[in-house]
Amino acid sequence: MRGTGSTHLGLVWVSRILCLHISGTFQHQRKHFGGGISQFYFTLEMQAIRSLFIPTWSSDTRLDGKTAIVTGGNNGIGKETVKDLASRGARVILACRDMAKGEQAACDIVREVKGAKVVTMQLDLADTKSICQFAENIYNTEKALHYLINNAGVAVCPYARTVDGYEMQFGVNHLGHFFLTFLLLDLLKHSAPSRVINLSSAAHFFGKIHFDDLKGEKDYHHFRAYAQSKLANVLFTRELAKRTEVLGVTAYSVDPGLVNTDILRYIRRPLLDIVKNFGFLIKTPAEGAYTTIYCTVTPENQLVTGGYYSNCSRAESSNAGQDDGTALKLWAVSCHLLGIRWR
């Protein structure tokens, strides 16, 4: 789903052509071979097409003795990330806004992963007080933090505001994680080498930072606001990397791909049509977690700090995502909005 408006349109057409081809082949096979065999060929074709779009990746790197925080670890990509890191021996903290959901996810993971060391802690990224309380709890309980995975997110939702009055998508996806990283940086520095991984999206290609309307009061559009917040993730990563590399803290932004999770609940046409027709091309949550895990376990000298990653490899972000002037301005504005000094 990466690309400009025209590549997006292109994708819609490719999808349609593929759909016609697949249904045509399916009819042909049904006519000649009958239901059972045609179903078999159909499944093989689907698998072949799927493997073109969704590369597989694996690594047996262990993370014994390491500690990770995964925001939004109770659901979707975050839950699969927790499960994977726990299976490698890491201690993982699920930072969840809803403790009941968090405890349930932790129980599921402990059942599935033998010896999993997972803990649930309350964190509402839409409330700066909750973020402060969470950070305080971390400093009280953890001696080290090696991986901060800023995964939680809201997408293309109707207009809403955070407790502190920011537009919800910018507030949770960017400002909440920016503030959380600021508060946890001392522990990350103390635990160096350590990493910050920010979940972005190919939607950032459509993004622009509307500095004149960050609260979305003038002209709110649900997708534009999501794209803005995901561009902010890319820019934050870039600027953070520059400031923290000498401290032994590296940073990466990740596009997980199009993944079948609850986040798709507000998606409408034309994307909804693609989702319906091409469900088999959409990643499972476990596949969606691959690039996050790749950026967690790959040796540092094989990664580029501040870089944007997609499908388990370095990728190019949008031009706006490489604009250092905007990254610096966003940094200053975010500090101002949060009332913090972060030099």
Ligand SMILES: NC(=O)c1ccc[n+]([C@@H]2O[C@H](COP(=O)([O-])OP(=O)(O)OC[C@H]3O[C@@H](n4cnc5c(N)ncnc54)[C@H](OP(=O)(O)O)[C@@H]3O)[C@@H](O)[C@H]2O)c1
């Ligand atoms: N799925 C995709 O196709 C896709 C594509 C590109 C990028 N992404 C990115 O991937 C990340 C994970 O998304 P997902 O697909 O796994 O979505 P998901 O299944 O909806 O999970 C989102 C997680 O974020 C949590 N969250 C939402 N608001 C929060 C808040 N105020 N404070 C703390 N946690 C909050 C949710 O908690 P609750 O369970 O309590 O709601 C949930 O655990 C997001 O950053 C998203 O932008 C996803």
